[in-house]
Amino acid sequence: MARISIKDLQKTFGAHRAVDGISLEIRDGEFLIIVGPSGCGKTTTLNMISGLERPTGGQIVIGDTLVNDLEPGERGLGMVFQDLALFPHMTVFENIAFGLRVKKMPDAEVRRRVAAAAAAVHIEALLEKFPRQCSGGESQRVALARTIVTDPSVFLMDEPLSSLDAKLRVDMRTELKSLHHRLGATFVYVTHDQAEAMTMADRIVVMSKGRIEQVGSPLDIYNRPATRFVAGFFGMPTMNFVEGAVVASGDRRSFRADDVEHPLPAAVPAALAGREAVLGVRSEHVLVGDGASLKGVAQLSEPLGDTTLVHFDIGKGRRLVAKVGPTAAIEPGEALTFQFAAEFCHLFDVHNGARLY
Template structure:
């Protein structure tokens, strides 16, 4: 069932800062929806419009079928965790968590019980008497979460709740938010600019760019079936190798050429229009050998990551080509190697950045 629906949503700040351009999006009940995109693409603005802290310049927002454009934030039954946490510095953790229910005039006994339950859920019972300033970054994030949990909202709106944490803590908190979502069965709308966070948490990912939606899909669809150069580049670490060049159609055969690289494309590309194009292939889909390959080049950098090793190939001024190989194989900087790729795992993007074709084995679900 659709819980939140946004139609033609637009937000202009001042005279001409168009933060959100024309957004149509629905959020299904119980799903974990992640809004992801680079800084400034309109994620926070979208979330704040849902929450009611920002008035749309145009368009409608419906929650459970009811138009809420003119409904106060407090009446929307949503819980928002802000990008900057916004905890009261002079109130204890317990008082911070208790604030919402107190404003709603919940009786003291129920308040106390709810604060305890929320604190237990995010494991901060031992911090209840501290001030926010005496908490670590991760602890403060948990307090902010508890403060929202305690209001028992129908939807959780989380704006980069993990961004101030170090990598390890972020992974831990990520798992905890995932558990919380499963345990509560509530709807989550989660904003991040971290593609990995989006991939691991989301049921559906909404990729935003410059105030518009670029693509919506499951993590696997977004990864395997990116609709544009932008999405292909944004997801995956290291990201997809994207090589600008030219596509030609010669007697029914598609051929891609770029400096130092010529690739015969499989029959599925024979309808692609000739001209300026970008060829894409993921680092993990490359095979490296002494001879042959679509590209031969010198290894400029070897980056051992343990299980895998990254090889960076020099492409003379262009972005380096990156291959992922098993960590047990040894390569040295300065080695000249050939790189090959299964043609069924190739992606082709047009001059406008839109995907034209992909090989028949892209890891996505739908054929191109």
């Protein structure tokens, strides 16, 4: 049983609150990814689950056992570190076997299990090599095999793909996901890369300043961000934000920002009328072209092959980004018209960033 229950977990370093009272239920067999910017407390949280950091307050329960006072080796976990932490003076075989050797497992059993773990990540040919003789991708697999071999019920991973180049990272994402499927273990994975979180996770935990901003499925996080921070953190390019106020007139709702006024869905609560808010809209929901009523001036065009990003100015120094078709030819300085896909507009509180709609 590899359910992890975290209750009011806290960690302070001097006066700094690295983790500020988070609570979280991680389900058995789940691939949970904790994501957030540097210093948000995600690695500290992972280290507290592993036992490498002692919580200042709160509880961590793995299965049915309160593990706060257990040593890392007593928690039945496997962990892959950011820099992989392969032992440089040992061969790949000995690296993988280390966790078994310290438990004084018979040599024949060690050999059998190392061979099985190596086969699981396709590194049978590397067993006699030293880590320094392995490429980045191979080292990554060695670190995985070293974790698999002890058959843990929970895998903890601290940005394990951050040292790989972009292509290898994409390949390893696929491999990790299939490994999760095959093993059926609980994966808790920490990253600052939203693409890794979106592609691999069953659920994502977004953290900022030691607190959880939102927990949800990748599409939930993307389509219904709970806060302005989450909305801005996910999506490439980042979501467009415009400050203004909600206007209600009968059944019609609209958003006004100085001279710019844009209709909102009728479902926007009337109670928001007159309230200052931040309108958030993703670049793919900014529609540029004929029929649109709002005006802007193109500043920059970035062709990406499958799409083109157009940065344009809507006055008073406010800039928006629109994702248009790959063949759209919009030159800098060119006047354009645009509108938002109203059903994909988000409203956030000006002060605390909480989602209003």
